[in-house]
Amino acid sequence: MNKIISILVICSLSFSCKKEVKDENQKLKVVTTTSMITDLVKNIGGDLIEVNGLMGSGVDPHLYKASEGDVSKLVNADVIFYNGLHLEGKLVEVFEKMQHQNNKTIAIGESLDKNTLIGSDYFASNYDPHIWFSVENWKIITTFVINKLKEIDPKHAKVFETNGNAYLLELDTLEARLKKKIATLPKEKRILVTAHDAFSYFGKAYDFNVVGLQGLSTATEAGVQDVQKLASFIIEKEVKAIFVETSVPKRTIEALQAAVKSKDHEVSIGGTLFSDALGNLETKEGTYIGMFEYNVNTIVNALQ
Known part of the structure; x- marks a missing residue:
């Protein structure tokens, strides 16, 4: 992990790793960690953003280590969405270093009221990070991501809001189906x-x-x-x-x-x-x- 952090520091100073000058018509470059977050951001951003997910199907975020191949994605991202609450335990140092370099890193877990979180001694955050297994949590997080994308890319704010509201309706429908099934x-x-x-x-x-x-x-x-x-x-x-x-x-x-x-x-x-x-x-x-x-x-x- 220290090697990855060192690469990030070098990239922040190196011409070859610096972000390219962004054309006003160029898509917003978004990096996500878990596949749940990747899916959420794609639903809101649609064709207006370019999403790179670090973790695919079956990948355990608790044990995931950033590869050198991930570095260029992270450095060149306009924004990085991650779970937080120490779910991505081995990436915490990377994200902290990027914050110090003024990179836009956003932990979706910060959108939730800590009084609604479940305590845990297994994580440095002292909270259970598996927040996506409440649809109500996911609705709050969806609204949070909508607002963040609107702030970062205001010229497409209306589209993000429209897409996000449509997705929130899908989540409402999902929860109704889940409750009906569970009631049996x-x-x-x-x-x-x-x-x-x-x-x-x-x-x-x-x-x-x-x-x-x-x-x-x-x-x-x-x-x-x-x-x-x-x-x-x-x-x-x-x-x-x-x-x-x-x-x-x-x-x-x-x-x-x-x-x-x-x-x-x-x-x-x-x-x-x-x-x-x-x-x-x-x-x-x-x-x-x-x-x-x-x-x-x-x-x-x-x-x-």
């Missing part, structure tokens, strides 16, 4: 066991008891005692299914399933959930809306 699952069955605790905002918003084997960060490892304790919980609560995540190795959930079986009980793997990244771009799950609907359908169908 009795409250006593709403126990969500996953590889790591990325779904706390989901649990809070939709009345699920969420338990993650690895805690909030994939940088932590689940120990034998953690597995055995959670296995006993699953048996006691008669949990029907547990879930793998796309950005976390499935061996942790398989170990949990084996621990339950060793106690003469059975629990199925209910499917794979998208947690820290969206699906492939060419799929419905490659969008925030498609991902969220897929997750809810998978969870509810497996726990029925």
Whole structure:
């Protein structure tokens, strides 16, 4: 990481790395970190902006390290949108350095009232950064991004506002569908066991008891005692299914399933959930809306 920071410093002084003079008709260059943010910014900016996402499908932002190939994208960006709240833990130093160089870096997590955030000892921010798993949070963040793009590129403010408002209506429709689907699952069955605790905002918003084997960060490892304790919980609560995540190795959930079986009980793997990244771009799950609907359908169908 120190090597990447050094490159950023050199690039800030080097002619070859300096931003090109921007033609007034040139598209706004936006760099995003996670695929959720990439999808959001594209929905608002449309064809008026050029978006480069650093993290693709299945990429774990907790462990992501900037490559030297990312440097030119970061240095030449007009604006960088990232999650913040130490989700991109290994990029924090890079963004702090860029702020000192007067680069436009914007943490979308700053748009949320800290009183609504879920506390966490796993991150330096002291908050759970998985804020996208509340559609209400995502609506607030959408409005925040609309306003930031309007400030940065005022000549296209009307288009950003129109696109953003259309997307907010899509989020309203999404939430109505999610609540209707979740309502079919009795409250006593709403126990969500996953590889790591990325779904706390989901649990809070939709009345699920969420338990993650690895805690909030994939940088932590689940120990034998953690597995055995959670296995006993699953048996006691008669949990029907547990879930793998796309950005976390499935061996942790398989170990949990084996621990339950060793106690003469059975629990199925209910499917794979998208947690820290969206699906492939060419799929419905490659969008925030498609991902969220897929997750809810998978969870509810497996726990029925």
